[in-house]
Amino acid sequence: MRILHVTECYAGGVSRAINSIAENFDADHHLLYSGDDAPSNLFSSTDTLPTSIVSRIIAFKRAVNLIRPDIVHAHSSWAGLYTRLLPTQTPVIYEPHCFVFDDPRRPRLLKSVYRGMESLLSINTKITVALTAHEAKLAKSLRPNQKVMQLSNVPTISASDLAAVLPSVEKPGSQKPFTISMVGRVAPQKDPDFFAQVAEIASAAGQDWNFTWIGGADNADDENDLKHRGINVTGWLDKASLISALETSDVYFHSASYEGFPLSVLDAAAMDLPIIVRELACFEGFDLHKIGTPEAAYESLKSVEQSADFQSKLRNLARNLTEEMSVKNQQRELQSIYGEALS
Numbered sequence: 001m002r003i004l005h006v007t008e009c010y011a012g013g014v015s016r017a018i019n020s021i022a023e024n025f026d027a028d029h030h031l032l033y034s035g036d037d038a039p040s041n042l043f044s045s046t047d048t049l050p051t052s053i054v055s056r057i058i059a060f061k062r063a064v065n066l067i068r069p070d071i072v073h074a075h076s077s078w079a080g081l082y083t084r085l086l087p088t089q090t091p092v093i094y095e096p097h098c099f100v101f102d103d104p105r106r107p108r109l110l111k112s113v114y115r116g117m118e119s120l121l122s123i124n125t126k127i128t129v130a131l132t133a134h135e136a137k138l139a140k141s142l143r144p145n146q147k148v149m150q151l152s153n154v155p156t157i158s159a160s161d162l163a164a165v166l167p168s169v170e171k172p173g174s175q176k177p178f179t180i181s182m183v184g185r186v187a188p189q190k191d192p193d194f195f196a197q198v199a200e201i202a203s204a205a206g207q208d209w210n211f212t213w214i215g216g217a218d219n220a221d222d223e224n225d226l227k228h229r230g231i232n233v234t235g236w237l238d239k240a241s242l243i244s245a246l247e248t249s250d251v252y253f254h255s256a257s258y259e260g261f262p263l264s265v266l267d268a269a270a271m272d273l274p275i276i277v278r279e280l281a282c283f284e285g286f287d288l289h290k291i292g293t294p295e296a297a298y299e300s301l302k303s304v305e306q307s308a309d310f311q312s313k314l315r316n317l318a319r320n321l322t323e324e325m326s327v328k329n330q331q332r333e334l335q336s337i338y339g340e341a342l343s
């Protein structure tokens with residue numbers, strides 16, 4: 001089976017999700033992309049997307065003619081446009097990695113435009129892949145008779161990664177401050193302002209805590225704004241450095257305002273960290289510790305710092321999550337999805 005993956009944002013969680021599919025599903029994988037990350041050696045071929053929308057659609061058509069894939073797997077909204085604007089004989093699987101119209105911060109009119117575009121493009125979609133029941137419900141709302149199938153995300157940090165990296169991680173001293181980490185792009189979806197508000201509440205309460213944002217921004221001013229508000233910003237890290245950063249964290253706090261299903265939460269779970277998330281639709285049905293306000297986040301973080309029992313409870317919830325979102329389950333789901341696409 002030959003699969004052409006297409007994405008305009010090969011960076012962060014999306015690139016790691018594509019890589020996990022290429023690693024966990026035995027097929028001939030190819031990649032057409034733009035983004036900050038360098039492609040791994042999991043792909044038989046890689047090529048970059050040009051800059052304009054029209055040239056990207058042409059590049060996609062050219063790649064299909066050259067590679068002759070059995071399946072096109074489009075990742076994220078712009079790739080969904082390039083691959084579905086014009087009909088193709090090759091079945092297209094579309095994985096939005098969270099619908100833009102689900103963003104609570106966007107104006108209602110703009111969300112209606114995005115929803116309308118997604119509805120039109122769904123006509124040229126063989127299967128829409130949803131990461132959660134919430135995302136599947138959104139996909140069905142676009143066109144009720146379209147085929148929607150769910151796919152589990154899986155941690156991108158494996159036991160072998162931990163075995164290779166952890167022995168070399170320098171253990172922090174006993175005076176290390178309580179460290180709260182968040183992984184992701186410094187961008188509105190990840191809501192760095194919410195993260196900074198929690199840090200400011202903690203500082204005002206006299207807490208000498210270390211808030212660390214693991215990731216970078218497209219705009220240096222966005223990173224500088226976080227730094228000015230007392231947040232340590234690491235920039236983008238390779239996997240070994242990411243593991244090291246999480247290993248020296250005491251708790252993982254995911255501040256995003258909407259998601260598909262964040263790989264960083266699964267990676268934190270793989271690191272056996274206590275996890276706190278916001279009350280988002282993507283987490284419905286998952287037994288995680290959820291908060292609604294910066295004040296509630298602060299109180300939960302204080303409980304993690306002060307209570308070994310609370311830490312243990314959150315770690316147990318994280319372990320249950322990794323059992324549910326496992327490589328074995330993802331492989332089974334991919335077999336069903338790709339098999340259905342070829343039927």
